[in-house]
Structures are given as C-alpha cells and as structure tokens.
Amino acid sequence: MIRKPEVQAFLDASGLALRASTTGAAAQAAETVIDRWAVAGGSGVEAARLPVCDWIAPALKLAADGPRSGLAATFGRIERHLRWTRRGSADINEQTFWNGHANAVILGPGGLEARDDLWVGVTVMAPGVQYVDHHHAPEEVYLSLTPGEWWNAEMDWSDPGPTGAIYNPPGIAHAMRSGVGPFLALWFLPL
Numbered sequence: 001m002i003r004k005p006e007v008q009a010f011l012d013a014s015g016l017a018l019r020a021s022t023t024g025a026a027a028q029a030a031e032t033v034i035d036r037w038a039v040a041g042g043s044g045v046e047a048a049r050l051p052v053c054d055w056i057a058p059a060l061k062l063a064a065d066g067p068r069s070g071l072a073a074t075f076g077r078i079e080r081h082l083r084w085t086r087r088g089s090a091d092i093n094e095q096t097f098w099n100g101h102a103n104a105v106i107l108g109p110g111g112l113e114a115r116d117d118l119w120v121g122v123t124v125m126a127p128g129v130q131y132v133d134h135h136h137a138p139e140e141v142y143l144s145l146t147p148g149e150w151w152n153a154e155m156d157w158s159d160p161g162p163t164g165a166i167y168n169p170p171g172i173a174h175a176m177r178s179g180v181g182p183f184l185a186l187w188f189l190p191l
C-alpha cells in the first residue's frame with residue numbers, strides 16, 4: 001500500500017519528537033516502532049467520531065503554542081480520518097469517563113493504516129477525566145500534546161511537561177488524567 005502523504009508527515013514529525021524526548025528503554029521502544037513504520041501497512045477502517053472529539057480542536061489550539069506545534073499540526077491533518085471509539089471496557093453508567101474520552105488507532109490493528117506489528121494511537125479527553133487503570137503486554141511510549149498527568153505502578157502521578165515522554169514497561173498497570181483543560185496524547189507500542 002502507498003501511505004497517504006499526510007500520514008507520512010505525521011510519522012516524520014512523531015519520529016523527530018520521539019527521538020528528542022526519550023532515552024534508555026523508551027528510546028529503544030521508539031526506535032523499534034520507527035523502524036517498523038518505514039514499511040507501510042494495509043488500508044484501514046472508516047472514520048467515526050464521538051462528541052468528545054469536539055475537544056480535539058481546542059487541544060490542538062493549545063498545542064500550537066507549545067514545542068510540539070509541528071507534530072500537532074500534522075496530527076490536525078489526519079484526525080478527521082480516524083475511527084474514534086470508546087475503550088471497550090467503558091461503562092455507560094460511569095458518565096464522566098464514558099462521555100469524556102475517545103481513542104483512535106492511526107497505525108495498527110483497527111487503524112487508519114492496518115497492520116499487526118505496532119500500534120500508534122491517540123487519546124482525547126475532556127477536562128477533569130481520569131482514564132481507567134489498564135495494562136497490556138507491549139511496552140508503551142506516550143507523547144503529550146497538552147498538559148496531563150500519568151501514573152504507573154512504579155511512578156507517582158507526574159506531568160512529563162511539554163517536551164517529555166512517559167514510558168510504561170511491558171505489562172505494568174498505568175493510567176492518565178486530564179487537568180483543567182483538554183487532554184490529547186499519542187501512544188506508540190511495538191507489538
């Protein structure tokens with residue numbers, strides 16, 4: 001498959017941000033993902049949207065004033081093509097989380113570019129929302145485009161800052177939360 005130019009531009013900007021923001025195990029995980037995305041995957045799923053996606057535009061506006069403005073701009077050119085969904089385990093009775101978050105896969109299973117060797121995805125959250133604790137076998141690197149806080153079983157709640165990254169080792173329990181503004185973060189996992 002030939003990759004869409006706007007997806008390639010997003011990946012180029014992601015690679016620059018990952019390399020600028022990670023060291024150690026996080027940098028190794030990032031290099032694995034970057035190495036794999038050099039080869040394009042298959043064509044992916046249809047776009048879909050949820051009401052919480054209305055927070056994407058204000059989040060991108062915040063990011064436009066930050067050090068990842070270039071990455072945010074490239075993301076802004078692909079977000080309407082993504083299939084935004086709630087986490088599978090989300091409970092409609094927990095309205096803050098149900099209405100307050102959405103995920104989309106950019107590269108990976110169920111993504112804009114379908115493949116099974118990596119995951120590049122994104123989470124948007126409304127202000128004042130905590131993403132449920134979860135865990136998965138692959139290690140994971142997060143890059144934030146807005147302020148937010150992350151927790152894992154080996155780390156207190158922390159804000160990586162506008163140029164930082166969060167690394168979750170394989171299998172660790174972890175979570176994230178927005179503050180007073182919208183939350184937008186990218187995740188990168190080798191599978």
Ligand SMILES: [Fe+2]
Binds near residue numbers: 134140174
């Ligand atoms: Fe995760």
